[in-house]
Amino acid sequence: MTIEQYGWNESWQNKWSEKHHEQEQEGNRRIPGRITGDFGSKYRVMTETGETWGELAGRLRHTLTDSGEFPAIGDWVTLAMQDGGEHAVIHGVLPRHSVISRKVAGNTQVEQIVAANVDTLFLVSALNDDFNVRRMERYLIMAWNSGANPVILLTKADLCLDADQKIAEMERAAPGVPIHAVSALLGDGRDKLLPYIRSGQTVALTGSSGCGKSTMVNWLSGQNLQLTQDVREGDSRGRHTTTHRELFVLPDGAIIIDTPGMRELQLWEDDGGLDLAFGDISSLAAECRFSDCKHEREEGCAVLEAVASGVLEEKRLLNYRKTQKELRYQNSKEVKQKRKTAAAAVKAAPRTRNSGWQRVLDEY
Incomplete structure (x- = not known):
């Protein structure tokens, strides 16, 4: 395998060139690599000479100010090879063009x-x-904030007798977002996903435990790359099969990232994702009598009028209010101070699997 098969292209080469030139001038041999597995204290990295294990340089670790700056699955990093290529030291991270965070x-x-x-x-x-429209609205905010293009996959279509009704529900909650119902068991819907898994494109899967992410990876690859388990009977809750993030190359040439299931999704910061995920409410709000309308009891509120007339679902508005309040709190001075404290703890702690802050970051 080559790094080109893992997504290296002219754009990444241009980002690399300036830094690479500076390092060559300093007499330091550096090569690019992409993180294909995140195991806490160590990373699996694909380089121009093949896959190897890597860990952070001490100097880099001490310059990182918060957990969001640490290398993550999908990152392109600057490496110094050691032990004849059997081990790599990570000295930097190339600027990301998208980042999915929570x-x-x-x-x-x-x-x-x-x-x-x-x-x-x-x-x-x-x-x-597992089907939950309100939860999907939160995932859409995360997706729009990331810079990646969201696509909704409704899996296990073979188990659903009212798939068309649920697709319609999801379409109302995600206007303009592509939605595809698929069944890995029956092999239905794969052709609809081909435009997203073209050569050189990177796709990632996220969702709750048991929703079928690992099954999707195996289905799209035509191999058993990931372990899967049946969901619990009665409540359809999944077990944590995927315990860490991994990156694979599909036969179609796309790069796919599987991630552990989320039992809850707490949003990080908002970069316009709320308005994009709730675009219908944002459009209605422009027609409100007052520019600072909170859509609660104000006269002339176009949003409340839409709810009263049945144009807008009340549950959608309630979720919008709840999420808006959550994001405002996340941006408050109180939270910013807590982040500084947490960042200082992250910087001071060694990044090992057993460290306190790493246990916080690991999937639970």
């Missing part, structure tokens, strides 16, 4: 990078008891 579970104000440099983000939801 806040770690619980009250800790720490950012967790789900994946980097993704072109298309598959938001996966199964057509069983």
Whole structure:
């Protein structure tokens, strides 16, 4: 395999050239590599000479100010090879063109990078008891904030008797976002996904446990790359089969990233994702009598009028309000101070699998 097969192209070469030239001038031999596996204290990295294991240079570790700056799955990094190419030291991260992030579970104000440099983000939801429109609205905010293009995959279509109704529900919650119902068991819908898995494109899958992400990886690759398990009977809750993030190359030439299931999604910061995910409410809000309308009890509120007339679902508005409040809190001075404290702890702690801050960042 070559790094070109892992997404290296002219754009990345241009980003590399200036830094690479400077390093050559200093007499330091550096090569690019892409992180294909994140295992906490170590990374698996694909380089021009093949795949190897890498870890952070001490100097780099001490210059990183928060967890969001640490290398993540999908990142292109600067490497110094050691031990005849059997080991690599990571000296830097090339600027990302997209970054999918969330806040770690619980009250800790720490950012967790789900994946980097993704072109298309598959938001996966199964057509069983896992189906949840309100949760998908939150995933869409994360996707729009990332810079990647969101695509909704409704898996396990063979288990659903009212798939058309659920697709219609999702279309109302995600106007303009491509939605595809697929069944890996029956082999239905793969042709619809071909435009997203072209050679050189990077796609990532995210969703709750048991929604079928690892099954999708195996189906699209035609191989058993990832272990899968059946969901629990009764509540369709999944077990954590994927425990770390990994990157694979598909036969079609695309690069696919599988991620552990999320039992909850706490949003990080908003970069316009809220307005894009709730574009219908944003459009209605422009017609409100007052520019600072909160869409609660104000006279002349176009959003409330839309709810009263049945044009807008009340549950969608309630989720919008809840998420808006959450994002405002995330941007508050109180939270920013907590982030500084958490960042200082991250910087001070050694990045090992057993360290306290790493346990916070790991999937639970």
